[in-house]
Amino acid sequence: xxxxxxxxxxxxxxxxxxxxxxxxxxxxxxxxxxxxxxxxxxxxxxxxxxxxxxxxxxxxxxxxxxxxxxxxxxxxxxxxxxxxxxxxxxxxxxxxxxxxxxxxxxxxxxxxxxxxxxxxxxxxxxxxxxxxxxxxxxxxxxxxxxxxxxxxxxxxxxxxxxxxxxxxxxxxxxxxxxxxxxxxxxxxxxxxxxxxxxxxxxxxxxxxxxxxxxxxxxxxxxxxxxxxxxxxxxxxxxxxxxxxxxxxxxxxxxxxxxxxxxxxxxxxxxxxxxxxxxxxxxxxxxxxxxxxxxxxxxxxxxxxxxxxxxxxxxxxxxxxxxxxxxxxxxxxxxxxxxxxxxxxxxxxxxxxxxxxxxxxxxxxxxxxxxxxxxxxxxxxxxxxxxxxxxxxxxxxxxxxxxxxxxxxxxxxxxxxxxxxxxxxxxxxxxxxxxxxxxxxxxxxxxxxxxxxxxxxxxxxxxxxxxxxxxxxxxxxxxxxxxxxxxxxxxxxxxxxxxxxxxxxxxxxxxxxx
Numbered sequence: 107x108x109x110x111x112x113x114x115x116x117x118x119x120x121x122x123x124x125x126x127x128x129x130x131x132x133x134x135x136x137x138x139x140x141x142x143x144x145x146x147x148x149x150x151x152x153x154x155x156x157x158x159x160x161x162x163x164x165x166x167x168x169x170x171x172x173x174x175x176x177x178x179x180x181x182x183x184x185x186x187x188x189x190x191x192x193x194x195x196x197x198x199x200x201x202x203x204x205x206x207x208x209x210x211x212x213x214x215x216x217x218x219x220x221x222x223x224x225x226x227x228x229x230x231x232x233x234x235x236x237x238x239x240x241x242x243x244x245x246x247x248x249x250x251x252x253x254x255x256x257x258x259x260x261x262x263x264x265x266x267x268x269x270x271x272x273x274x275x276x277x278x279x280x281x282x283x284x285x286x287x288x289x290x291x292x293x294x295x296x297x298x299x300x301x302x303x304x305x306x307x308x309x310x311x312x313x314x315x316x317x318x319x320x321x322x323x324x325x326x327x328x329x330x331x332x333x334x335x336x337x338x339x340x341x342x343x344x345x346x347x348x349x350x351x352x353x354x355x356x357x358x359x360x361x362x363x364x365x366x367x368x369x370x371x372x373x374x375x376x377x378x379x380x381x382x383x384x385x386x387x388x389x390x391x392x393x394x395x396x397x398x399x400x401x402x403x404x405x406x407x408x409x410x411x412x413x414x415x416x417x418x419x420x421x422x423x424x425x426x427x428x429x430x431x432x433x434x435x436x437x438x439x440x441x442x443x444x445x446x447x448x449x450x451x452x453x454x455x456x457x458x459x460x461x462x463x464x465x466x467x468x469x470x471x472x473x474x475x476x477x478x479x480x481x482x483x484x485x486x487x488x489x490x491x492x493x494x495x496x497x498x499x500x501x502x503x504x505x506x507x508x509x510x511x512x513x514x515x516x517x518x519x520x521x522x523x524x525x526x527x528x529x530x531x532x533x534x535x536x537x538x539x540x541x542x543x544x545x546x547x548x549x550x551x552x553x554x555x556x557x558x559x560x561x562x563x564x565x566x567x568x569x570x571x572x573x574x575x576x577x578x579x580x581x582x583x584x585x586x587x588x589x590x591x592x593x594x595x596x597x598x599x600x601x602x603x604x605x606x607x608x609x610x611x612x613x614x615x616x617x618x619x
Contacts, residue, residue, distance in 0.1 A: 110347040112227055114339035127350050130342060134283045138276040139296055141234065141337060143303040144330040145272040148241040150307025151322040152202055152262075153441045153462075154315050157448050157455035159187045160195035187319075188253040198255060200577020203441045205262035206269075207570030213270030214566050218559025221274045226343035230279075231334045233271025238331025240265040241323050248320030273534070273562050274555040279343045281539040281554045282352070293535035294477020300531065301466035301473070301523070304440065308466070312459035416560045422541050424603050425533050428490065429565030431596035432530045434572035435497075435589045439465055439526065441573040443519075446582060450509035464516050468523025473531030475524070486537050487603035490529035494597040497525035498590050505586040529596070534562055568592075 121129055190198050221229050244261045246252070284292055311322035345352045417423060443465055448458040472493065480489040504518040538558040572592070579585050 139299045143299040146303025147307040147326045151311035154311035154459045159190040203573035205259045206266040209263045209266030211566035213267040214563035217270040218274035218555040221555040227341045230275040231338035234334030236268040238327045242327030245320035245323030274559040277558045278555040291477045294474040297473045297531045297535045298470040301469035304466040305463045308459045312456040416556045426564035428596045428599040430568035431592045433565035434568035434592045437569035438572035464519040465523035468520040469527030472524035472528030476528040476532040485607040487600045493528040
């Protein structure tokens with residue numbers, strides 16, 4: 107049998123079985139949190155550096171200073187970075203986002219398929235190291251004085267492909283270690299890595315953007331590469347690799363002992379045998395099945411599914427299309443918010459980057475709130491729908507009043523982040539994990555990465571289209587109209603699922619349960 111233990115595990119102290127279960131579960135949550143923080147930290151600098159690749163060098167900066175006048179007294183873009191110093195600069199900057207996001211979406215549909223067939227530790231650590239290398243490579247354009255658009259677009263294409271290694275891998279790792287019981291809350295808190303990474307990327311990028319913007323990419327790249335090495339030595343993707351208890355798809359723990367599986371306890375929040383929902387979550391125990399039948403079932407459970415098969419799991423199509431629209435909104439803010447703040451509020455590049463972090467702080471609150479509400483009141487789709495309904499008017503208000511003062515910008519950025527990122531966070535975490543362990547899969551443990559990749563891959567196509575349109579639309583008011591329409595389309599995609607959830611709640615209310 108192949109030894110799947112990572113080499114770093116051998117230096118850790120020996121623990122009892124119960125202590126080992128707890129320690130590894132906590133460690134996996136922390137490590138994967140840090141891993142995807144690095145992934146998003148590496149994505150963010152492009153949005154920060156846009157403000158210095160093209161700028162009007164003689165316009166006074168609010169609460170700052172006035173830049174020097176051009177030597178010839180005519181040029182107002184002499185401090186720009188060619189080739190982004192022309193009148194088509196917004197389209198060129200948008201092409202960077204387009205190259206990254208479309209290659210990311212393309213890679214996402216295959217990365218989950220590959221991740222299910224390789225050791226996740228190798229796949230994720232290799233992906234992280236490549237992300238670090240190509241993130242730093244973009245910054246090398248500054249140090250080597252490169253002004254060729256094809257260099258920057260090419261780096262973005264490769265960066266998008268290697269970035270797609272992250273999400274299916276980390277969601278699968280967490281799904282392998284945690285059952286459904288409080289998955290929404292756990293993953294809501296865990297998913298704050300997205301916003302934490304954006305905040306760190308903004309702060310690190312902003313620290314260097316007005317002096318030597320190459321370091322805005324080099325520093326996140328070096329950090330990400332270092333964590334890739336850490337993953338190689340210490341990531342444990344599957345409880346079986348270290349003899350720990352395995353949570354099944356319904357929240358029960360299966361003990362991996364002497365080559366057999368034995369069901370032990372249900373996590374809180376799962377339906378009991380007397381619950382009307384029990385008929386949806388009946389789990390067949392291995393305890394009364396002979397060894398040959400167990401082997402047959404285990405083979406079926408470990409057979410990877412196809413991308414096409416994953417799309418037809420109930421709920422995957424609706425949530426995928428919803429995420430297409432929701433991620434379009436979220437990633438438009440991700441890649442263009444610092445630029446929007448700089449142009450409407452007239453702050454300098456560093457201050458615009460700092461203010462934009464409030465959107466991501468709101469995203470942390472929104473993700474946790476969405477997970478907590480959906481765990482305690484049920485209805486993942488209904489929770490998303492309520493937040494989408496509220497997000498539309500808040501975005502409209504933000505466009506009208508967000509630039510009036512620093513307080514307005516901070517407060518409305520926070521509110522937008524809460525409502526825009528809440529549904530996005532819930533769908534890409536708890537919903538993906540739920541659907542990746544759906545009852546129609548009959549316990550197939552190899553489906554989670556593919557389902558996650560299908561949902562997030564579809565969403566990533568929307569994430570590519572949003573920033574592209576923002577770069578092509580010349581007026582910011584029209585950009586916000588596009589975002590509001592996309593938000594409402596996301597709501598429309600969930601209509602059937604919301605109706606189904608509310609109908610089930612009404613039926614349960616009639617039974618008195």
